Amino acid sequence: MKRIRLWGTRGSIPVALTAAQVRAKIEAVLRGARGVDLGSEAAVKRHLDGLDFHQTGTYGGHSSCVEIETGGDQYVLCDLGSGVRPFGQAMMSRHGPGKPQTYNVFMSHLHWDHIMGLPFFTPAYIPGNRLVIHGCHERLREAFVRQQAEPSFPVDFSIVAKQIEFVTLEPGRPYQVAGLIVTPKKQLHAGDSYGYRFEAGGRAVVYSTDSEHKLDDPQETRAFVEFFRAADVVIFDAMYSLADAISVKADWGHSSNVVGVELCQLAGVKHLVMYHHEPAFDDAAIERVLADTRRFEEITRSAAPLKVSAAYDGMEIAL
Amino acid sequence: MEFNNRRYGEVVVVAPAGRIDHASAEDFRLRLAPALEHCSEGRDRVVLDFSAVEYISSVGLRVLMLAAKQVKAQKGAIVIAAMQPVVKEIFDISRFNYVFAAFPGLREAVADLSTQALALYDAG
Ligand SMILES: [Zn+2]
Ligand SMILES: [Zn+2]
Numbered sequence: 001m002k003r004i005r006l007w008g009t010r011g012s013i014p015v016a017l018t019a020a021q022v023r024a025k026i027e028a029v030l031r032g033a034r035g036v037d038l039g040s041e042a043a044v045k046r047h048l049d050g051l052d053f054h055q056t057g058t059y060g061g062h063s064s065c066v067e068i069e070t071g072g073d074q075y076v077l078c079d080l081g082s083g084v085r086p087f088g089q090a091m092m093s094r095h096g097p098g099k100p101q102t103y104n105v106f107m108s109h110l111h112w113d114h115i116m117g118l119p120f121f122t123p124a125y126i127p128g129n130r131l132v133i134h135g136c137h138e139r140l141r142e143a144f145v146r147q148q149a150e151p152s153f154p155v156d157f158s159i160v161a162k163q164i165e166f167v168t169l170e171p172g173r174p175y176q177v178a179g180l181i182v183t184p185k186k187q188l189h190a191g192d193s194y195g196y197r198f199e200a201g202g203r204a205v206v207y208s209t210d211s212e213h214k215l216d217d218p219q220e221t222r223a224f225v226e227f228f229r230a231a232d233v234v235i236f237d238a239m240y241s242l243a244d245a246i247s248v249k250a251d252w253g254h255s256s257n258v259v260g261v262e263l264c265q266l267a268g269v270k271h272l273v274m275y276h277h278e279p280a281f282d283d284a285a286i287e288r289v290l291a292d293t294r295r296f297e298e299i300t301r302s303a304a305p306l307k308v309s310a311a312y313d314g315m316e317i318a319l
Numbered sequence: 320m321e322f323n324n325r326r327y328g329e330v331v332v333v334a335p336a337g338r339i340d341h342a343s344a345e346d347f348r349l350r351l352a353p354a355l356e357h358c359s360e361g362r363d364r365v366v367l368d369f370s371a372v373e374y375i376s377s378v379g380l381r382v383l384m385l386a387a388k389q390v391k392a393q394k395g396a397i398v399i400a401a402m403q404p405v406v407k408e409i410f411d412i413s414r415f416n417y418v419f420a421a422f423p424g425l426r427e428a429v430a431d432l433s434t435q436a437l438a439l440y441d442a443g
Contacts, residue, residue, distance in 0.1 A: 216381070241413060242377055242380060242414065242415075243414040243415050243417060246381055256413075299408055
């Protein structure tokens, strides 16, 4: 495994910045630049680099889609949220229509925000390409067929069906796919969800989204600690605060930054990536949660430090 | 886990000590239960004196959430007081500041709940 690329990081539904939000960012940057010498290109870049991420960037708006670059010639993705559309555009410009590719997908579950990108994934329409969709849900195929059925979408699933295979996996069993060892794990979520642990060449990456942690069962905690054990990167559903996750939003199927840090600390993980951001949070709010989470990691640390990041569309993590 | 409970009129001060984590959260819950049982409308009010709590994990915070819910259902009152700085930070980062009224000192917490209890507290 060489690299992780996050194409869609927003939870539940895609979001976009409004004109007013973009303008507010620009105004804040211009105000902060008063009196700064911006005479050269390098000075402009230096000034921008010194600002907070939320001032010059955005955590982004696409729903769940993560690419794991294996270093081999097949592609590996987690989930087919709206983020798979720009991934497909990137594949079209890299390979064109003439060079068939294999895309291996691992589905956390079949909620809409995790499947909605497939009808807009251009490579699926090109004969010769192979899309192998792995998942642990019995109704894997049905979910994709249904979202493209009349009257919800103009292009029927049968148009892409030739390029697509479905493979049902069993949780707890390791599988060899595209040079990786992949192990699914069942998680708590409406209709069940599954996390995936990817291993190759002494590296381990865990994708664990749409997963609620009830905190009332030590055995369950131990099982997740084992699943995360010594991973280089854990991509973790940190949609809510701990208080919300265990009270007003209990049983909504999501977790918190605090539980993410605790599990990763217990498991000796190197890098926690907070994922599936709450759609109601703007960039400044996500950045405040990130600062809080880093502080929490610092004051609860008992062993090696855990790196904490907030995922954003376009983020790349070298392995 | 050592609990040191005191009473000032209708206000019961519950004072756990040490770390409230995976190993001790269940013990914390069990020892807190009797005070919560009588924390209802027209009866006791509870102050959690956290001055001797060194650390609280999510599992411990879950016990506090259950306590807040139970007391709310019983129309009682429960507040938290005298958190050490690290515990206060964990509490705020977890957004429990929206769940519990928190007071820097025990006296302010008692005062918030009852003037009669405050008089007894000040009298020692
Ligand atoms: Zn989701
Ligand atoms: Zn879901």
